[in-house]
Amino acid sequence: MTRELSDVLADYLALRRSLGFSLNRDAKxxxxxxxxxxxxxxxxxxxxxxxxxxxxxxxxxxGWLAFRLAVVRGFATYLHTLDPATQIPPRGLLPGGTRRAVPYLYSPSDIAALMAQAETLKTPLRTATIQTFIGVMAITGMRGGEVVALDDDDFDPGRGLLEVRHAKLGKWRRLPLHPTTVTAINDYRRLRDRYFPVPVSPALLVSMAGTRLNYINVGQTFARLARRAGLAGRSGASRPRPHDLRHAFAVATLLDWCRDGGDVAARMPLLSAYLGHTEPANTYWYLQAAPELLAEAARRLDPEDRKPRQREPR
Known part of the structure; x- marks a missing residue:
């Protein structure tokens, strides 16, 4: 490795890591x-x-080759500011690249079906762990990795709060919980503590060994439950994943805001903060994630259809 480029690479990685990026794969x-x-x-x-x-x-x-080139493009863009002779590879030189998956938007009946299938798991603790994982994601819109990273001390039943400390880009936030959610988490903790009176780990949700959950293993269990529940993807790009519980939460929230006639744009920063997005622009993606949202937006733009209407039960 040449010394000069090695120094510049170290500076580049330090700068981006100071902004919250881990960049382990990029560095390698x-x-x-x-x-x-x-x-x-x-x-x-x-x-x-x-x-x-x-x-x-x-x-x-x-996709992998395009990703490799994209990593070089980022570094070259930085290096070009120091050395104008550096060429920046333009986008689209290699086929592939990443595309954001089309979200699978869970209905309340879909979530109920997943919960029912979790009853077939081997032990009461495993059942309760997966049901609590699904329930917390569905009701808060948290990322799956954030739920797995929760410690028991991050749950404040007295104030009805979850403290999300291990979030993307190091962002920290507190989420208020409905009383029924507080009750459900407390019920899970009592069951967990009967299995492990002396905690093996500080985690809120634990494996059958008492250790923190492995998100990959949870995803595999979730996929089996989704198949057994008959949740078929609308296409190869839209298949049920745990992360889509977060999408479903965001879309349901936006639909409620559209239907109650409020100012959605004014509320978007609130949803962004709740979801842990870096800026509202990331949250606006959900406006095109569901046909229901597009239809509701079109309805609101129609002067003949702006009269208040009775909300349908959901």
Whole structure:
């Protein structure tokens, strides 16, 4: 690895990590890329070298090759401010790339079906753990990783709050809970404590060994429950995932706001803060995530259909 590029890479990673990005995979790939440049005896990034290196893995998927090039593009953009000779690979040079998955929007009956299927799990603790995981995600819109990372001390039953300390980009927030949710979490804790009077871990939700849940394992269990519940994806790009409980929460909230005639734009910062988004622009994505929202927006723009209407039961 050339010394000059090594120093610049360290500065680049330090800068982005100060903004909350972990960049472990990016750091590894960029170190490999700089090593590749060193082997070729060059210290200047060119589009040709970037594309050649990104395309090196034999049998790599188009998405993976495009990701490799995107990592180089980010570093090259930073380096170009220091060395104008650095070439920035334009977007679209390689096929593939990431596309945001189409969310599967759960209905109340879908969530009830998942809860019912969880009753078939091997032990009462496993059943209660998965049901509580699903319930917390559905009622708060938290990310699955945030739910798994909750410690028992993050739950304040007296004030009815969850403290989310291990959030994306290091953002911290407190979420108010409905009394029924507080009761459900307290019921789970009592059952958990009967299994483990002496805690094995500080986690709120625990595995059958008393340790913190593994999100990958939870996802695999969730997928089995979804299949047994008959929750079929609308397409290959829209299949039931735990993360879609978060999408369903956001869409349901926006639908309620649209239907009650309030100022949705004024409320968006509140939803952004609740979801832990860095800015409202990230939350606006949900406006195009569901046909129901688009239809409701169109209805509100129709002068003949702006009269208040009786809300339908949900």
């Amino acid at each position: 790939l960029l170190a490999q890329f700089i090593g590749y440049l060193g082997e070729r005896g060059t210290t200047t990034i060119t589009v040709a070298d970037a594309v050649t290196w990104a395309s090196l893995p034999v049998g790599g998927s188009p």
